[in-house]
Amino acid sequence: MGTSLPLPKYHQIYLVLREQLQEGRFDHDGVPGEHALAEQFNVARITIRKAMEMLVADGLVSRRPGLGTWPVRGGTGAQGIAPAGKSQKAHLTGLLENIVNMGLRTSVRVLDSTLVGASPSVAEALHVDPGAPVHKSLRVRSTEAGPLSYITTYVPRTVADFTREDLEREPLLMLLESAGVEFGGATQTISARLADAQIARHLDVSVGSALLSVTRVVHDVNDRPVQLLLGLYRPDRYQYQLQLSRVGSIDAKVWVSEELSAQFH
Known part of the structure; x- marks a missing residue:
């Protein structure tokens, strides 16, 4: 098995979720809830909450009471494939x-x-x-x-x-x-x-x-x-x-x- 990065667990989860946002993984159904993410990553909900706070601070997601967490259009998580001309190939x-x-x-x-x-x-x-x-x-x-x-x-x-x-x-x-x-x-x-x-x-x-x-x-x-x-x-x-x-x-x-x-x- 590979070794984890020398980063706090919440920061590792933040990086994984950020990359999934960049791929458009949550465009249709929104980001899973804290309970589901805690089970997926096998961590406490407080760890997920810290990762989500980082995503909110970066302007990548918006947390709406009663409606869930959704990607912010226009942020760095908008698309996972860079449009032609915007990156060197x-x-x-x-x-x-x-x-x-x-x-x-x-x-x-x-x-x-x-x-x-x-x-x-x-x-x-x-x-x-x-x-x-x-x-x-x-x-x-x-x-x-x-x-x-x-x-x-x-x-x-x-x-x-x-x-x-x-x-x-x-x-x-x-x-x-x-x-x-x-x-x-x-x-x-x-x-x-x-x-x-x-x-x-x-x-x-x-x-x-x-x-x-x-x-x-x-x-x-x-x-x-x-x-x-x-x-x-x-x-x-x-x-x-x-x-x-x-x-x-x-x-x-x-x-x-x-x-x-x-x-x-």
């Missing part, structure tokens, strides 16, 4: 080959695969209308050492149709290729987040453990988004290696990425 060469290679060398457990309406953030990333049908899949990939990643993917139904059994048999990118998709490349953002109770259970780590967070949009040769992936990886079993080279004149040399490879164990 890295274009990574050789990425798709690495992804397919990893898919073939690991085992996968499909937790869920269903057709859903695209949320506003998913619709924006995939260039479809909100509510448009997309395939949402939840998968856990593992190596011989144990669970490696918890992956959520979205694919527009207009791009490809596939079943849960298909996902258990082949990597998703290979299924898309079989459906006629010609891949052009991908854009990817790498950051970090903390494991909540659900993710911690599937990845066999402690709640609050640090994970590598990957947001990836795969495009076809016409630059049409064909897949959105939100991946959480155990950093002790997965890493990215980026090769850099120096280019430019002697007084303005910069580091430029040449290739990215994925390593896992």
